Amino acid sequence: MTANVAPARPVGTTSTAARNPRVLIGGMAGLAVVASVVSLAIGATPIPMSQVFAALVGDRGSEAANIVLDFQLPRVLLCWLVGIGLAVSGGVMQGVVRNPLAAPDIIGVTKGAGVAGMTLSLLFPTLSAALVPPVAFAGGLVGAGLVYLFAYRRGASPVRLALVGIAVSAVFESVIRFLLTKYPLDVNSSLIWLTGSLFGRSMNSVALAAPWILVLVPIVLILARRLDVLGLGDDMAAGLGEPVERTRRILLLLGVALASACVAVSGTIGFVGLIAPHIARRLVGGRNLTSLLAASVVGVLLMLVADTIGRGIAAPLEIPAGLVTAVIGGPYFLYLLVKLGK
């Protein structure tokens, strides 16, 4: 389990490593791979490492191997997809609105996507699951649009965005709770929508989210340079020939789409999109391409830690990953708040 609590460790690494983003990001990626393998072994039935490896090279011979391939592997893969998706989404939003408090869960995207995805799966259970991500995307857009609309008053100030986001999210959460009482699902699938969880997710979910993440994240990374230009300020960016408004809108849409795709498969997981970019910037600083890459690795590590702790700490009981990220992310956000105020 110790390997899984490791994302804190790079903070304390030597200054040489901290100055070299490549080493740092590579190191964290290696750590994430190790954590993934460890995560495969942890669960309701602990599985010896030898059997984990055997399963990974295709040995379907044992009960344990089936557990690894059918139950654990999809979750680990989803941790990667969702961690990358949420972190990149948060990083882009913070860059675009130049607001350290922006994140898919703060500005209403997560809960909006959650309501939409949940409504679809409850009201039209026969429809194809592939519809969930686009519908969640629409919900995320509505959420972000409402927050922006209500927060807009001669510009959308960072703090008003955050305050209005809280209120709009509260409404969406109420709607989710209402749907939960109207259509009592089993407790577990309720918790997936309410708190974010990877419980019971299969390769179908991976296949659902993968195209979105695998297509959108590279696009964002290609656009990262334009995010740098936006960071210079609107006037400077426009002077450099950047179509400011259009770029901003494209990037925001990408951010909303990424977060919504994540919500579609994992429910409303909070704080990852908010804090992963902050941790990344502290670690590697610099240009958006570097910090977005670092943020995605941090996001993956956060998701792996959260999901593995949730699965392992009270096995066979399952604690949703979203609750664990809140317990880890909440204090970090409070720390950020104290620091920002100074």
Next chain:
Amino acid sequence: MSTRVELTGNRAEPADPRRRVRHRHVVVVAVVALGVLLVGVLWGLSLGSQPIPWSTVLRALFAGDSPDEVIVRVVRMPRVLLATLVGANLAVSGALMQGVTANPLAAPDIMGVNSGAAVVVVAVTTMIPALAGAPSVLLAFVGAAAAGITVMVLAGMGAGRVSPVRLTLAGVTASTLLVSLTQVLVIFRENDAQRVLFWLVGGVNFANWNAVTTVLPWTVLGLAAAMALARAMNLLALGEDMARGLGQNVERTRAVGAAVVIVLSGASVAVAGPIAFVGLIVPHIVRRFVGSSYAVVLPLCVILGAALTVFADIASRFVNPPYEVPSGVVSALIGAPIFIYLARRQKAAL
């Protein structure tokens, strides 16, 4: 409606709040509010899976042992009473909290007080069987106090006036954290999960006479203490320096105010779960009508807070019959737009 919204502690307008009271206005508002509350109470009593005519309801209040009358007395009356008590508690503690912190966005739910109370109640009753017999009200007080103090410290309250935004963000994050912890605890007790989840949204759906008698003494005590504080709170609203200059012990007023907040909101959470937004919005609505003197704001908060919760409870039964939606959901739907309105009025600064 020409009275401007007077945000407590807004130093830009240091006018004596007592001057803004217009007595005839207050009487009219009070009478109307009482009428609304009365209608809500009677409506709440007549409403249910089996509608009972108001005439029967009125008779049942005093006597009778027909099935309808028994339903009214045993099932519906505690529920409506509990809604009134909890609503009054939350609204008054919201008003006090906004005064004590000189912050218009303060409220027991925003500042994590409600979720702090909830987490301790759930934690002790599920994890420490030895203490399971402890009165949940006392547990709620402990949690409410701990969470409220932590949030204030985190938001930098020690350094004097703290920006509403910082307080809100710190409080809401702390709330999220505490709610998550509570939900983790719920998962450990799968048998009760549905019920506890329901309680966590807040609502009076599980009311019984036991809950009413649990909260009643604290309500009486807390409301009496709040009224006694009214004058001191008015002085405090003039600004800390002014209050001090007029001979007030500012720290003591704040401490007593905070203690009353904890008693009122802790007791509410213990019986009805953490109901959102009532504590935040009722004081603002009341101030909009009658100005900002606590001598009239607090009593009207009692009436309007009760009315809002009673109607939220009624609405919760209309949304999705025959199922009940937790009234906390309804209060969030009503409260969020008002919160957005208040947030838009804030000068944006962290």
